[in-house]
Amino acid sequence: xxxxxxxxxxxxxxxxxxxxxxxxxxxxxxxxxxxxxxxxxxxxxxxxxxxxxxxxxxxxxxxxxxxxxxxxxxxxxxxxxxxxxxxxxxxxxxxxxxxxxxxxxxxxxxxxxxxxxxxxxxxxxxxxxxxxxxxxxxxxxxxxxxxxxxxxxxxxxxxxxxxxxxxxxxxxxxxxxxxxxxxxxxxxxxxxxxxxxxxxxxxxxxxxxxxxxxxxxxxxxxxxxxxxxxxxxxxxxxxxxxxxxxxxxxxxxxxxxxxxxxxxxxxxxxxxxxxxxxxxxxxxxxxxxxxxxxxxxxxxxxxxxxxxxxxxxxxxxxxxxxxxxxxxxxxxxxxxxxxxxxxxxxxxxxxxxxxxxxxxxxxxxx
Amino acid sequence: xxxxxxxxxxxxxxxxxxxxxxxxxxxxxxxxxxxxxxxxxxxxxxxxxxxxxxxxxxxxxxxxxxxxxxxxxxxxxxxxxxxxxxxxxxxxxxxxxxxxxxxxxxxxxxxxxxxxxxxxxxxxxxxxxxxxxxxxxxxxxxxxxxxxxxxxxxxxxxxxxxxxxxxxxxxxxxxxxxxxxxxxxxxxxxxxxxxxxxxxxxxxxxxxxxxxxxxxxxxxxxxxxxxxxxxxxxxxxxxxxxxxxxxxxxxxxxxxxxxxxxxxxxxxxxxxxxxxxxxxxxxx
Numbered sequence: 278x279x280x281x282x283x284x285x286x287x288x289x290x291x292x293x294x295x296x297x298x299x300x301x302x303x304x305x306x307x308x309x310x311x312x313x314x315x316x317x318x319x320x321x322x323x324x325x326x327x328x329x330x331x332x333x334x335x336x337x338x339x340x341x342x343x344x345x346x347x348x349x350x351x352x353x354x355x356x357x358x359x360x361x362x363x364x365x366x367x368x369x370x371x372x373x374x375x376x377x378x379x380x381x382x383x384x385x386x387x388x389x390x391x392x393x394x395x396x397x398x399x400x401x402x403x404x405x406x407x408x409x410x411x412x413x414x415x416x417x418x419x420x421x422x423x424x425x426x427x428x429x430x431x432x433x434x435x436x437x438x439x440x441x442x443x444x445x446x447x448x449x450x451x452x453x454x455x456x457x458x459x460x461x462x463x464x465x466x467x468x469x470x471x472x473x474x475x476x477x478x479x480x481x482x483x484x485x486x487x488x489x490x491x492x493x494x495x496x497x498x499x500x501x502x503x504x505x506x507x508x509x510x511x512x513x514x515x516x517x518x519x520x521x522x523x524x525x526x527x528x529x530x531x532x533x534x535x536x537x538x539x540x541x542x543x544x545x546x547x548x549x550x551x552x553x554x555x556x557x558x559x560x561x562x563x564x565x566x567x568x569x570x571x572x573x574x575x576x577x578x579x580x581x582x583x584x585x586x587x588x589x590x591x592x593x594x595x596x597x598x599x600x601x602x603x604x605x606x607x608x609x610x611x612x613x614x615x616x617x618x619x620x621x622x623x624x625x626x627x628x629x630x631x632x633x634x635x636x637x638x639x640x641x642x643x
Numbered sequence: 644x645x646x647x648x649x650x651x652x653x654x655x656x657x658x659x660x661x662x663x664x665x666x667x668x669x670x671x672x673x674x675x676x677x678x679x680x681x682x683x684x685x686x687x688x689x690x691x692x693x694x695x696x697x698x699x700x701x702x703x704x705x706x707x708x709x710x711x712x713x714x715x716x717x718x719x720x721x722x723x724x725x726x727x728x729x730x731x732x733x734x735x736x737x738x739x740x741x742x743x744x745x746x747x748x749x750x751x752x753x754x755x756x757x758x759x760x761x762x763x764x765x766x767x768x769x770x771x772x773x774x775x776x777x778x779x780x781x782x783x784x785x786x787x788x789x790x791x792x793x794x795x796x797x798x799x800x801x802x803x804x805x806x807x808x809x810x811x812x813x814x815x816x817x818x819x820x821x822x823x824x825x826x827x828x829x830x831x832x833x834x835x836x837x838x839x840x841x842x843x844x845x846x847x848x849x850x851x852x853x854x855x856x857x858x859x860x861x862x863x864x865x866x867x868x869x870x871x872x873x874x875x876x877x878x879x880x881x882x883x884x885x886x887x888x889x890x891x892x893x894x895x896x897x898x899x900x901x902x903x904x905x906x907x908x909x910x911x912x913x914x915x916x917x918x919x920x921x922x923x924x925x926x927x
Contacts, residue, residue, distance in 0.1 A: 332826055352829040365827035369845045369923065378841070379831030426831065 282341075283308040283434055283466045284329060289338035291324050298324040300490035302338070306434075306468060311460050313477040314470045316487035317513070322470045325487075326436055329468065330359050343433055358427035359436040363443065364419045366411040372398075373407040375422050379430045397425045400459070417448050428463060437469035441476060453479050474514045478502065486510050502562075504547075508640050511560050518566070518607050521642065522559045524551045532639065534559060538580060538603050544634050556642040563595065563610035565636035569629045578634065582607065584626045589613075598628055677898035686895065694899035704883065708904055711879040712911060714794055714801075715862040721802040722858045723851060726809035730850075733810075734817035745814070749807050756804065760871050763800040767791040767872065792874025800868050805861070809854035816850025817843070845923055852919050856912060863908050880904050 282305035289302040299321040306312045314322035327333040328340055331352035340347045342356060358379070367375050376394050385393065398404050401421040406414075414422065420440065427435055440456070441449045457480055460467045471477050477484050478498040485495045486509070494501065494510045505511035508519065522536040532546045536559050544559075551557060573579055582598040585606050593613055597606035609630060652659075677694055680687040698704050733744045751759060766772045767790040774786040790796060820843060828838040866881030873879070880900065887897025 330826075330830060332829075351834070352826070353832045353834050357830075359827070359830045361823045361827055363821070363823060365821065365823040367824060367827070367842065378828070379833075381837075382832060426827075430831065 281308045282306060283310075283343055284468065285341040285344075286325070287339050287341065289325070289328065289335045289340060291321075291328060291333060291335050297490045299328070299335075302492055304485060304492060304495055306466065307483075309464055309466055311457070311467045311480055311482045312469070313481035313484045314468070314487060315474060315477040315484050315513075316472065318472055319489075320487040321490040322472075322487050323438060326359075326438055326468065326470045329355075329357060329434065330436055331355050356433040357436055358430050358432040359438065360420070360423045360427055360440050362438040362440075364423040366414070366419050366422055368411045370411065371407065372403065372409050372411075372414070372422055375411065376425045376429055378426060393429060397429045400428065400462070401425045416444050417452065420444065420452065424459070428459075428465070432465060434466045434468055437467060439471055440469055442471075442473070449476070456480060478514070486513060488513075503638075505638065505640070508558055508560075508642070511558075511638060511640060516563050516608055516610075517560045517638075518563065519640075520559045520561075522557045522639075524553055524555050524557060526553050527551065534639065538600055539632075542578075542634060542637065544637050544639060547639065551639070551641075558640040558642045560638040560640055561632055561636055563608040564593075564612070565632060566607065566609045567631045568596070568598070568609050568611060569631060570626065571629075573629055573631065578632055580607075580630050582628055582630060584624055584628050586624070596628075598630060673898050673901060676895055677902050679895045681893045681895050684892075694896045695903070697896060698899055698903055704880075704900055704903075707878060707883055708880045708900075708907060710794075711863050711881070711904075712907065714798060714879060715859050717798045718801040718805070718862050719855050719859040721798060722805050722809045723813070723854050725802065726806055726813055726854060727851070729806075730810045730813035730817055734814055734820075745811070748810055751803075752807055756867065757871075759804055760800055760868050763796070763803065764791065764872055767796050767799070791872060792877065794873065794877050797869050797873045797877045797879070800872050801862050801865065804868065805858045808857045812853040812857065813847060813850040816847040816853075820846045848919060848923055852916065855915065859915075860908060860912065864904065 284306040286302040286304055289299055290297065291299040302321075302325060314325055316322045324333055328335055329342070329347075331347065331350060334348060347355060367378065370378070373394055376397055377390060380390055380393070383390065394407070395404075398407060401424055403418060403421050403425070406418065409418075411419070411422075420443075424435075437456075441452055444452060453476060456467075469480070478501075481498060483495060483497055484501055486493045486501065488509055494506050496504075496506075501510060501514050505514065511517045512519075520536045520539050522534040522539075522542075525533040525535055525541070527533070527546055527550075530546050531543050532551060533541065533543050534557060535541050539559060542559065580600055582600040585597040585599050587597065588595045591613070594611050596609045596611065598609055599606050607630065609628075676686075678690050678692070680689075680691050680693055729748070733741055733748075737744055764771070768774070769786050769788065769791065771790070773790060774783070777783040778786065824842055824846070825838055828842045829835075833841060863879075864881045864884075865879065866885045869877045869879040869882055870885075873882075884897050884900050884904070887893045887900065891897075
């Protein structure tokens with residue numbers, strides 16, 4: 278599968294005046310993949326998407342779609358279609374008119390086209406809405422029309438620009454599942470842009486994390502979450518506690534690290550080599566720290582702290598735990614497994630945090 | 644509830660009063676007058692249809708009314724066709740200081756209407772700018788006579804005089820178009836021209852309609868421009884009405900011609916709106 282790219286970015290750069298929006302993007306998107314460009318606003322993800330659609334041209338480098346260089350191809354001749362952020366539904370046409378817009382040159386007869394439109398309406402579950410005007414649709418329906426309008430053209434890649442950003446939370450969660458099902462149903466490559474890491478994790482096969490015009494890392498959601506390769510990625514996706522450390526030495530595939538707060542730890546060495554004395558971050562996810570409220574017998578892999586501010590989130594609670602010699606509190610997430618209305622822990626209560634060394638992530642620090 | 648609606652009416656009352664005094668009253672006076680008969684310097688104040696039978700029996704009035712409508716129609720088409728590219732340019736191509744461009748367009752309107760008409764007289768006249776320019780360049784051996792004092796010169800002058808009234812509404816409707824709609828059209832396979840035909844033009848139609856009405860309605864009744872640059876062949880219905888209230892001294896007939904011209908213009912406008920509405924439906 279990795280040998281069959283549908284989109285290939287080769288050293289693609291784009292500047293707007295002084296600002297480098299995209300700086301040397303160099304990666305490939307596989308056929309049939311659900312691929313996310315994830316990053317904070319202004320990271321260049323939308324510019325990258327618009328270069329695939331043809332609305333921006335790279336200053337250098339080349340975008341290939343299905344092996345063809347695209348620089349000289351205007352948007353109307355590219356084998357991709359886009360779902361716009363605000364959906365861009367034509368206000369002077371009804372739903373059918375919108376869906377049929379791109380089919381003028383399809384060569385289909387009136388009845389064939391009608392059949393195709395009906396099929397597409399069924400695909401996006403809007404049967405019976407064909408005669409509705411654009412202003413008579415809800416946000417979710419507008420999005421479905423935008424999807425239908427693009428999918429009826431059978432593009433090689435469907436581009437989605439923040440597709441769920443304008444919807445409320447419940448609808449967004451529902452559309453996430455539907456988008457995923459739809460992608461599997463039609464088998465088209467989906468390339469979508471989002472700043473919402475949860476959305477990217479839920480939907481994608483692979484995610485490219487971007488910041489300041491650079492692609493920092495491309496990996497599957499689980500890889501990015503459990504095994505990030507940089508502090509930026511670790512921090513941007515989910516929450517992470519970072520501890521300063523320094524490598525003591527590396528032997529028997531075990532990495533010994535002295536840390537400021539966690540003491541001396543030993544973790545399995547990953548594929549990246551660390552020289553002795555190199556500075557590192559030792560990181561752990563909040564849910565991988567296990568809080569206990571009485572002093573444990575075994576004092577290895579335990580730090581002692583005091584509960585600070587907390588937040589009740591329904592399914593789980595977040596605590597900030599103050600630890601001696603450390604300014605920044607440690608974030609701990611606790612699943613609320615028991616049914617109780619008193620899950621707020623008392624502030625200033627003593628707490629011991631346990632961890633397993635396998636949960637620790639070692640990242641370069643510079 | 645009652646006091647609230649009362650408050651609403653009291654808020655409205657100044658406007659309502661101005662409307663009644665300024666619009667409804669003169670109309671009532673005009674219509675009443677059209678059913679009277681001129682008797683030397685006085686009116687015979689009994690109901691009569693004489694003015695209307697005169698209007699329909701003497702072909703000159705209907706002929707000039709339709710000629711006026713034809714000329715105004717030409718003016719409207721010319722103005723909108725010239726205004727559209729200008730409005731399009733400001734809306735889509737000008738990136739900074741749009742306001743400066745818009746103000747520049749209205750600059751000619753800071754001078755009097757008469758001055759602008761006279762300016763065209765100077766441009767188009769026998770010894771005018773165009774003729775003397777072409778003569779001095781050796782392109783002509785003697786001045787062109789067809790430039791001034793005919794319907795064409797009226798159309799040219801009016802088209803220029805009303806340009807801003809067409810540019811501004813078209814500009815507003817173009818400016819309002821969501822740019823992502825144009826990108827969506829390109830994305831769905833249409834080139835620049837078809838995107839214009841299928842998205843930009845239909846969405847700017849309200850501005851085009853407004854511009855057409857703003858130009859068409861007032862120019863049908865215009866009498867200054869035809870009087871100054873139209874010559875005998877460039878006479879419009881406004882000139883006839885003016886003479887009825889002036890030299891010809893037949894106010895009731897003038898009123899009847901005004902009423903008939905008003906009705907005709909209203910019908911034309913209804914036809915126009917109905918036509919454009921159908922066009923929009925066909926595009927969609």
